[in-house]
Amino acid sequence: MVLVSLDDIMSDPRAQGPESSTALLRRVVSAADTAPAIGMTTEAFGSPLLLDLRPLMEADPNFRREEFYPGALERWSAQGGTWALPRYFYLQILNYNRDLFTLANLPEPEAGWTWEDLLAAAEQIRASAGLGQTYGYLDQSGGFQPLASLLKAEGLDLATTSAGELRLDDPRISATMERLRELFKKGVLYQPYTADRPNPEDPGQTVAEGRIAIWGDVYIPGPNGEPTQPEGIDIGRVPYPADNVDPWGGLNGEAFIISGGTSYPNESWKWIEWLSRQEIQQPGAQGTSMPANPPGRIPARESVAELSGFWQSIDEETAAAYRWALANPAPYPEKTPDYLTIGAISQAINAVVTNPDTTVQQALADAQRWLDETYAQQNLTPTPEPDLSPVLVATPEPQVAPEGATTITFAVPGFSPSEIRRIARR
Known part of the structure; x- marks a missing residue:
């Protein structure tokens, strides 16, 4: 197994200006077999960029859908498939x-x-x-x-x-x-x-x-x-x-995906399925390591919730509100x-709302003028259609120095580690 730096993937010096979510997702699934669900859009569901996880779930005798809270898997399901394996959700x-x-x-x-x-x-x-x-x-x-x-x-x-x-x-x-x-x-x-x-x-x-x-x-x-x-x-x-x-439906949370271009679907599934059952530790107060548990960050799996003590940390009324929200997600966008x-x-x-002297008619007219001008300007340079064509996961760069190389360990405070790493590899 090779761990690919997400920083390296996301900080592409060749990118000109802001990228679309689909373009970012394409770079992620071209560089790694599995990854966090970054740049997910509804247009990508059912496309060659993502591997449908449903057949892998059904073929895995140890996978239990009922271990997930109601509505958890459904938030990432559409077009007859499941496109991400959830770990946490953010609910308000x-x-x-x-x-x-x-x-x-x-x-x-x-x-x-x-x-x-x-x-x-x-x-x-x-x-x-x-x-x-x-x-x-x-x-x-x-x-x-x-x-x-x-x-x-x-x-x-x-x-x-x-x-x-x-x-x-x-x-x-x-x-x-x-x-x-x-x-x-x-x-x-x-x-x-x-x-x-x-x-x-x-x-x-x-x-x-x-x-x-x-x-x-x-x-x-x-x-x-x-x-x-x-x-x-x-x-x-x-x-x-x-x-x-x-407007963004149920795609608020943490999940794992498998690239549609992977050559190792079964191995990738075993990896993300195992990851989804772990309580990931994050830096806590005073340099300690403790589970991050901000309000509304809810484990998708019952076992992870029990391990982290999530439901024990909140009162019954709050728990009931969260459970209802989980079971009744926003409509799929x-x-x-x-x-x-x-x-x-x-x-x-x-x-x-912020200016009592502004009438509704004036506000709507101003907004329509802005919309027309911005829309016309945008159409002068039409946004290209999202590239949803098939991908093939690239072979990662070697993670070890060649024989005889000199190893130097150094810190890069104030600099982008991914950029320094890219320069060093030259």
Whole structure:
């Protein structure tokens, strides 16, 4: 077995400007039989770049699909195949202030709720608080998540709409944006960074003071600067709404792939299958080595979760929210989202949310102008179609010095190790 430096693969001096995800993936699967799932796109699924793992799973008598948590393997499955073997997932859930729900005579939210449920609860809590500085939902997406989710319910899926198809004068967009604008103005949705707030509030502090009803993960510094939870607040946890739109679908996590150009499929499978069962150690505090376990980083295998003590490290309510989110993943993305579409919508909603003097019509007109100009400029030099043609894994360079060579060991602080290694090999 030869370990190929991922730094060497990813830092190609011949690359001109930023590369597409598919181009990066192509370099990875051309240089190594197995690798972490880097540069994965939905277009690559079913292509010659990746080896379908499903036949290898079925042929392995020791492989047990049931050892993976519900939804784990499905997140990397499409077109009749499985294209990566998951190790960890990154999931986000919501927090809510139980006391504020009680004061508003509201039942606590449950898994499976919708964005309409969330907005209704936030509106009722804000209304029950009068004109005080208590807010409904701390929206850290700047309005994009609720906008995209509500629009999908209206039949407009921003995750699959191309820049050439998007028209920002669509009445569904303007009506939904007007609605959200009013919710932000009323404090039902909360955005601390706006033009009319010369001294914006720290959202973490606002949460810690018990003035937010619903929020995602925010940084609340402890005595030594470490993240902590607010004290004196009865906090509940619940998954994001079931109709939440995630443009990147379920491809958030750590997984292993096998190159479609490998000459050693069985050996490659044995290697990544073994790797997926290991608790990989990462540097911890004070130079020690300990498992990294940030919020929402969940082992895909039950055995790894037990080995790391993951479920024992969190409370039952948080565990239930994570399990529901795992079993009910975001819909598989049909294609890679168009970044111009996402950019135009984000620009418009950001203008409306952060500047009270900007009208929805003005924001949409400005965003449409930007979209048209950028799209036209992009078409002057059309982006080439992703190269999904077959690959053959290259023979790695020898990892030992030739006989009689002088060995020099040196450090390269402040320099790119991959570049120094490349120069030394000359």
